[in-house]
Amino acid sequence: MEISFTLNGERVVVTVDPSDRLLDTLRESLGLKGTKEGCGEGECGACTVIFDGLPVNSCLIPTYQSRGHVVETIESVSPDELTALHSSGATQCGACSPGVVMTALWVRRNPELLSTHNLREVMAGNLCRCTGYDGIIDGLKGWLDEDGGRRGGGPAAETETRRVSP
């Protein structure tokens, strides 16, 4: 079947089999190898892309479900934007990094999330076996601080909201 969707701001038309996963279409048909496959079962978050403004695991989405939707991948992010993550030790082997960056980008665009969620909860769907997560959380705090509003020696962006237990 032939489908079209918006990928990193451009309309793409691609022929897919109903069994193709978005992850494979991005990597193989469209040549965008930045998105990684980790577990293939929605646990690790390495394949995270932003789908209609929300982070999703592209390994769990059949490509045909993207018809008419808006998909953003790591290729849409300029390396120059990522200084805070580079300098905090947010990446080591790099396998999780594209997914981490996409989730972090979503948090950065939606800072209101941090009134209900803390950074560790929003990043909990991105597993990292190298850094122990502190580098990732520090990098994300630094990235959020670049946006101003939180600058000037105020408290770090992370709010210690606990997991909800009603």
Place this chain on the structure above:
Amino acid sequence: MSILLPETISEACHLLATHHGAIPVAGGTDLFVHWPQKIEDRGKTFLDLSGIEELKGHRWTGDELILGALSTFWDIIKDLRAQIELPLLLGAARQVGAIQIQTRGTWAGNIMNASPAADGVAVLMAYDAVVRLQSQAGTEEIPLSEFYLGYKAMRRDPGQVLTEIRVPRRGYDFQMFEKVGARAAQAITKVGVAVTRRGEEWRVVANSVAPTVCRCPTLESFLATGQPVRGPHDLVVPLRDDVAPIDDIRSTARYRETVLARLLYFGLRDECPCFA
């Protein structure tokens, strides 16, 4: 493997009637795990509901919250009214997988996947939710607490599609949901329990301790009679009528029984004057 892509509910019902055994799919976070490599899936037909506008999102009426079959956990996490009125929905939604699952996973899918560990099912059942099924023959409503017949067995015939979940809006005197898993995110429940009370009417719903998510009617009556409870062990006896935990890869029967009794005892101690 083939995919059917209906755009309306009536089209979906027609396709289910003409493609016997087609499997409805909403968010795909369960059905598409390791898909399409699963050999057993290759001959199957999936009925993908994701293009049906009528099934998207949720709405509030005067006396109900109505979750469309495509309503996601994230839809409810963002809804301030749900946080205030039906906080157990929020509590469960935030503990399902992680954000990437919450943005795609649906309440209806959680019900139809029929896992005994389903957190969303436990809280919906504690709120007396009703599922609405539709087929070419018409519609049917079934209380969620009567929907499961056994492990992965449901009162749904192959021509029916779940279209919505109706949750009554009413005040509660007490409500709690507790989940125990190996870690806070991306963990399937070892033991879970949702409790609500309105006056003397209790709902106790346990997950991961029986072949299905289940109400605990013996314990509910026990609590309503106000018998003295000296410690968690006093809850084990009525619980044994209600649940049947097993040993599996995630936990043991003994752990599950012990922890369920403790979650209930420590969760209800301040609520029940008869608890020591």
